[in-house]
Amino acid sequence: MRTRGGGLTTMTSLATGAALALGGCGSTGTGGGTGDTSATALGFKHYAGAVDYPSTTGPHNAGYVAPGEGLRRLxxxxxxxxxxxxxxxGYRYVNVNWTGTEECTKFSITPNPAPDDATDVPGSMRGGWAGGGLTGDVVVPWDDGSLLAVGAAVTRRAPNGKQSQLATLPLTFNTHPEQETADDATVNTAVRVGARLLIGGGQTIDKAETPYVFASDDAGRTVRRVPLPAVDGLQPTTPVGDFGVNGTEVVAFGAAATNAFDFHSTGTIAVWHSTDSGSHWTSGEIAGTPPGTQVRRVLYASGQWVAVGGYARAGAFYDSLPLVLTSRDGTHWARMDTTAMGDGEITAATVDSSGHPVLVGSAARPKSKPDTRTVWCGAVWLGDATLSRWKRGGLGCSEDPPNAVALLADGRVLIAGNRDLWLS
Known part of the structure; x- marks a missing residue:
């Protein structure tokens, strides 16, 4: 990897990992995997139908949620x-929250969705239920028991549930999605580093996208922009996708490689590294990434940095394989041979109570008929102390795969989708 900033010397680029083998949905291949098995064999209990489905039923919606919508984060x-x-x-997607029971075996939408009773309003002018709860693209638990949600602004949810708006991000957010050419900004990640809140994402101005980082040292009441150095003399065109934290050390990854939507060539992905809680950064890039590479999460687990996501196989947008990048120092990265992990893109991740990674993802099942909805086969991967072996468990196949995972206060791991829960 080549690094820039702070007078660091140039490093040689990493070679790409071995080509990955092909496999069917839910397969794990050979080697470090454990073969096809249910997640129950890995210690997870399945609670079917335990999540209030995030859709109304009626003339405008038949109880369907598009991929990427519904329960996104825990x-x-x-x-x-x-x-x-x-x-x-029935008309649009609105913000909602789910509240878990004390046993964490059922999630209910809170407040409850209200029926669309605007019978005297023309259908084209109706908006449906407006939603409710804590708003924000990402949420960070704070040490006083509150939650900080970050979107266009930082919102604090106190331990008693009361909400208050704090700082507003000095960015332009497009509130009219139909205006695709308008300037816009996205918030992709936020983390707590000691007493500091770091916020990362991207902004698009005149059709050009650039990454950004904001920092707050007063729990979101004010924010300031932190400069990100260029990568190899150029400004990356990918937003910051995720932060990883270990003490005062922070790693930030670009969300996608330069070839993320070009499925016929290799590309590079931007990465930044800080040793002082995000005050100053050095930059670098990982070269030779596979076509369609996207990084979803960055963790510090099993004594090393781990960045995970997926990449396209054979130029197929909905046919992905797991991506796992590892580093001991946050600057030199290697791509693991994930043949034994089978199919699917890793979309969520956490670290268990032993410090080992827990990854969640899904793979699209081949369609028997072209005009049917896509069915996704979910999976959970458990890493060991050296990341040399991964245990894979199946999470079933449906139109609503699991897409969120979290480590709970008592050490249990919770996996959730739009309908089901799994609890270790």
Whole structure:
């Protein structure tokens, strides 16, 4: 990897890992995997139908949630967690929260969705239920028992549930999605580093996208922009996708490689490293990444840095393989041979009570008919102390695969989708 900034010398680029083998949905291949098995064999209990489905039913919506919508994130809260995501109200997607029971075996939408009773309003002018709860693209648990949600602004949810708006990010957010050419900004990640809040994402101005980082040392009441150095003399065109934290050391990854939407060539992915809680950064890039590479999460687990996501196989947008990058120092990265992990893109991750990674993802099942909805086969991967072996468990196949995972206060791991829960 080549590094820039702070007078660091140039490093040689990493070679790409071995080519990955092909496999069917839910397969794990050979080697470090454990073969096809249910997640129950790995210690997870399945609670079918335990999540209130994030959709109304009626003339405008038949109880369907598009991929990427619904329950997106889990924020540990008390003995369980708060779910955050979107609800299909028959006209549009609105913000909602899910509240878990004390046992964390059922998640209910709170407040309850209200029926669309605007009978005197023309259908084209109706908006449906407006949603409710804590809003924000990412949520960070704070040490006083509160939650900080970050979107266009930082919102604090106190331990008693009361919400208050704090700083507003000095960015332009497009509130009219139909205007695709308008300037816009995205918030992709936020973390707590000691007493500091770091926020990362991207902004698009005049069709050009650039990454950003904001920092707050007063729990979100004010924010300031932190400069990110260029990568190899150029400004990356990918937003910051995720932060990883270990003490005062922080790693930030670009969300996608330069070839993320070009499935016929290799590309590079930007990475930044800080040793002082995000005050100053050095930059670098990982070269030779596979076509379609996207990084979803960055963790410090099993004594090393781990960045995970997926990449496209054979130029197929919905046919992905797991991506795992590892580093001992946050600057020199190697791509693992994930043949034994089977199919699927890793979309969520956490670290268990032993410090080992827990990864969640899914793979699209081949369609028997072209005009049917995509069915996704979910999976959980458990890493060991050296990341040399991965145990894979199946999480079933449906239109609503699991897409969120969190470590709870009591050490249990919770996996959630739009319908089901799994609890270790």
């Amino acid at each position: 924020a540990p809260l008390g003995d369980c967690a708060l779910g955050l995501g979107t609800f299909a109200n």
